[in-house]
Amino acid sequence: MIKRAIAFALLAGLGLVFLALWQGFEPDPSLNRSALYYAENTVTDTGAANIVAAVIVTYRGLDTLGEVTVLFLTAAIVAMVLRGGLADSGPRPGRWPTGELLHTGSRLLVPLIALFGAYVFLNGHLTPGGGFQGGAIIASAMLLMLLTDPARNFSHRLIATTESVSGLAYVAIGLAGMALAGGFLDNRILPMGEFGSILSAGAIPLIYALIGLKVGAEFSSILLSLSEREK
Amino acid sequence: MADLLILAAAAMAGIAFLLALVRFLRGPTAVDRVIAFDVLTIVALTGIVLVALEEGRAVYLDVALVYALLSFLGVIVVARYLEDRAK
Amino acid sequence: MSGLLEILGAAVLFAGTVFLALGALGLIRMPDSFNRIQAGTKATTLGTLLVLLGAGLLAPTFAFKLVLIGVFLLFTNPLSSQVLARAAARIHAPKVLGGAVDRFDEDHPDAKGGRA
Amino acid sequence: MVYLALATGFALILLGLYGAITRRNLLRLIVGFTVADTGTHLVMVSVGYLPGRTAPILGAAVPPEVAALRIIDPVPQALVLTAIVIGLGVTALMLAYAWRIYATRGTLDISRLRQLKW
């Protein structure tokens, strides 16, 4: 009981803070200085139409590299936590086999979902989306395969190779930016291209494609390490 | 005239949303809640199309595409779970 | 001319949302899970297709993406309904039978014994 | 609209934290955390919103020359975008630990996990 009272007191305090914040909130009438810089200079600096993509890939590229690393660590820890010795509760009762419709439907839809994921990360500099969304969509295609056929053997080698090769290429592009252009992860190592076409904005589509592959591989390996315990 | 019709359409979508929400809250079995969730997803997709129309930005439709392609995954996940648990 | 097209598009849009609302009403009124899936799938699919058509008439530049959304919906929506209906039949969800015809349970006695 | 979104975000944080604090089942606790997570994202995005402006994606609708007058702040969006992805990783990690705890202790009820108390 006393614990519950403490919880309520805590939440009430937090609620008061939130209330004060809410009452004092006033939307800015115009952009603040950093946002103004991004709004005015993104096109000349990076050539990207999607400013969020420019912020993620170029202006704060190092943060994104760190974040991808965090995801990689997460996937590795999940695999480690679940490795071996997990006594599942007795022999698993047999599942109902998946229906024919789901089988056929997934054979039809998996390529389309994968294509859409590729579209999302290759067009990240023009339309909403980018490496993280595209990676999540590709992992969803993987999830659909997994749901359709839980006993299927997925190539861990392929996933691990994709993951590490794209990670290495990402860092290599960052270093190339230091050697050829203004600094680490500078996207101007490739020509800027024409504003608004798919091969523009320098290295942003390339970097986003690598991020997409890496994130997709990481999520897929999380899904696999969770679901393969039952065999 | 057209604006008025669009406004009425938005109101209708809102009604559909609320009705599906009621089924989501009441639905006696999990299956009912899942089907209500499916309808809610579709209504949300309609809402996204309406927002894209109002703001006049075609890029918003990519989000609707994500829903059209991926929303059925959640339903399939729950369906597989229910089948598994019964066995 | 363009005004006419706009009004037509808005009318189609409105008709689509009316179907959506009717589908949701069916969700409320139908007596068991299977009938609710029926109402939920059909009305919402046509409703969304009409909304997409109306949006295409209102803003012709959206057309490609709207067509794609429609095609994807035509495949994913019935698929999820079928998988859900199959699961509901397998776990023996409560059903309301009018004519007492139930060939599924006649042929799947092992589907019984789940949660009623 | 911004005020409403902000209030909803705050309410979600409070509700989620309440759920996370008072429930004893680990899975419910994690559900509470994800709700609170969504709430924080909502708060951050609504802080970056400027009324009457549009998304920071240039193109035919928003030519680059007028961008500074038409778009909203892109920085919170970039932060939230990465936060959501990390959130999924954190959820996966929490669930993996929950499962590990279940496998070794046979329960998900945190009040029965005596070793975790101090």
Added chain:
Amino acid sequence: MSILTGMSVVLAAGMIVAALVAISPQRSIAISIIASGAVSLFASVMFLLLAAPDVAMTEAAIGSGLTTFLFFFVLGRVRGGGDD
């Protein structure tokens, strides 16, 4: 503008209701998880209203399939521990 405001009101109400369901101890865990999925669905449309399509897309791609799967996967593997 009024359409968008109305939509945000409805969405906010839906989110609060779904969050209440998600943390309610009376419902089963499966329903809590579906409700948290609904919260993420409504939040995604709200992000779009707040002119953040990138964020909306992320939430849609991750919230609809992957999170639900992770939860249900673990829930399906724990027997007896599922209810408190």
Added chain:
Amino acid sequence: MNVAYTTSRPHRTGVFFALLLFWVLLSGSLAPTTLGIGVIVGAIIAWLLPGAMSFFSDFRFSGRAVRAAIAYFGYFLLALVKANLRVAGLVLSPALPINPGFVKVRTRLKSPMGRLLLANSITLTPGTLTVEIEGEWLYVHWVTADAPDIEGATHEIVEGFERYLEVMYG
């Protein structure tokens, strides 16, 4: 498992062209660079997923099949509209005049794609919902079970679509 449908061989070319079509629709442009990237992406996906299928899998490319496809699409849209008006009528009538039942129907289709299309069409048309498909039998939930016997139900539900799908996919 009792498999009555033919397991089709890999259809990499069909999948590739379907993916390319979708890529062009997604991008909304036919610029050479866009098209080139689409070719690369489509080739990679088609190569990595040997079990993939597309709308073109098992499709017979003959003039008759194409005509049947167009006719099927028109018939399907008509049935969809009819289904909705029917459901709307059911929902709006105060007495809710439904008579639900599960019926069993038979199909002659063998190709997976044709069977998927058949099941989807049944689900989207008047008052019927495919619940399970096993071998040549389909179990269908019917809101107004007018014809409970197999022949009658098959005639009512399946044959309209099967006529076209048989020409298209065999």
